[in-house]
Amino acid sequence: MKPRAFAYCAPRTLDEALALLAEHGSAARPLAGGQSLVQQMNQREVSPAVIVDLNRVAELDYLRATADGLLAVGAMTRQQRLVDAAEVRSVNPALTAAARAVAFPAVRSRGTLGGSVANAEPGAQLPLLLTVLDAHATIARQGGRRTMPVAALITGARTTALAADELVIELAVPPLGPTTGFALGEFRRGHSGPPLVAVAAVIELDAAGGVSAARLGVTGASAVPLRLHAAESRLIGEVVTPDRLAEVAELAVAQVGTGDGVLADGALRRRAARALLARALAESMAHARQRGGTEEQI
Ligand SMILES: Cc1cc2nc3c(=O)[nH]c(=O)nc-3n(C[C@H](O)[C@H](O)[C@H](O)COP(=O)(O)OP(=O)(O)OC[C@H]3O[C@@H](n4cnc5c(N)ncnc54)[C@H](O)[C@@H]3O)c2cc1C
Structure with missing residues (x-):
């Protein structure tokens, strides 16, 4: 199928883009x-009358x-x-890995971090990792900005708290500590x-090998990325x-519940x-031990 006819706008600045969305x-x-x-438009799942193309808005492309x-x-x-940036790998290698898990280079060379979050697809690795890490999104509309956790921004399968005239403009990602491992x-x-189900585990160990901080999340088994507190x-x-x-993985899945009928x-x-959470x-x-320099077997 082909999309319904639409008008196409290609703003060059964030202000122009926000003005078009407000209009x-x-x-x-x-x-x-x-x-x-584009696929959603081709399938006519969405049929916007106006496309506001962000690809020329260079001020939204930065680390x-x-x-x-x-x-x-x-x-x-x-x-x-x-995937490629050394500054991402040094601040938070889990973000490098989550980006590398998305599709293949042809998709990743076009797909954006903001688009992945705003698309809010169950199973998507990047919104999951940002939820697990407590990352925050900055959202702009004409004349105003607000910041919220990615966990609060995603409200359902392909559903967000964004108003029609708002854009995600930035994601703020916390660093990973030196004794923190992830998988x-x-x-x-x-x-x-995206995969049917994706999981993320971020674990910090103390000097004695005990867990001092734990972050666990799943998406795809639930409609939204879930922190498993x-x-x-x-x-x-x-x-x-x-x-x-095995016991903790069981407890985690109990928190996911029996689904909400969306999936x-x-x-x-x-x-x-x-199975994925236990692994x-x-x-x-093991990764935390390796990064902290204490090699023990579980
Ligand atoms: C073959 C293939 C394989 C894929 N595999 C995976 C995978 O393994 N894992 C995965 O997570 N994804 C996968 N995807 C999806 C892909 O990664 C997309 O990049 C991602 O879902 C959307 O990002 P995008 O930049 O392309 O956004 P777009 O497709 O341009 O937009 C997606 C939605 O977000 C909105 N939007 C975009 N940017 C903003 C913004 N800044 N503010 C507000 N709203 C915005 C758009 O209006 C639209 O509703 C795959 C896609 C393809 C084609």
Whole structure:
């Protein structure tokens, strides 16, 4: 199929883009990398009357260290740049890995971080990692800005708290500490889109090998990326054994619940989530030991 006819605008500045969105309201859609939107338009799942193409808005494409140690990423930064950039790897190698997990270079060289978050597709690795890390999004509209956690921005499958005249302009990503390890996992049926289920584990170990901080998340088994707080708190202070890993993965999946009717294959997705979480926990702890310089086996 082909999209319905639309008007095309190519602003060169953020102010021009926001003015166009204010003028056209819900008739308009911003276009970032087009890796999801174009397909949705071709399928006529969405039929915007006006496309506001952000690809010439150079001021939204940047990586910057902030004074408080965060990595600020402009919304139009391509996913492949997140894979390649040394400053991303040194501040937060989990972001490098999550970007590398997206599709393949041709998709990543167009797809953007802001587009991935705004698209809010269940199973998508980047919104999951940003949720797990407590990253914040800066959102702009004509005459105003606000900041909110990515976890609050994504409200449902392909649904966000963004108003029609708002743009995500920046994602602020916290750094990963030197004794923090991470692991990502995914279960997929093909490579035409995000995995069915993705998980992320970020674990910090103390000098004795006990867990001092834990961040766990899943997407695809739930419609939105979920932080698994109950399972996280079960790990704190523990030197974790393989038996405890299985127990924590079970607890985590219980928090996911039985689905909210939005996603098909709920039982399959939960089974996948349980296995992926147990594996990601073990890998993230091994990675934390490796980064902290203490090589022990679980
Ligand atoms: C073959 C293939 C495989 C893929 N595999 C994966 C995968 O493994 N994992 C994965 O996560 N994704 C995957 N994708 C999706 C891809 O990564 C997209 O990059 C991503 O979903 C959307 O980013 P985009 O920049 O292309 O946004 P677009 O497609 O341009 O836009 C997506 C949506 O976000 C809105 N939007 C875009 N930017 C902004 C902004 N700054 N502010 C507000 N709204 C905005 C648009 O209006 C639209 O509604 C795949 C896509 C393809 C074609």
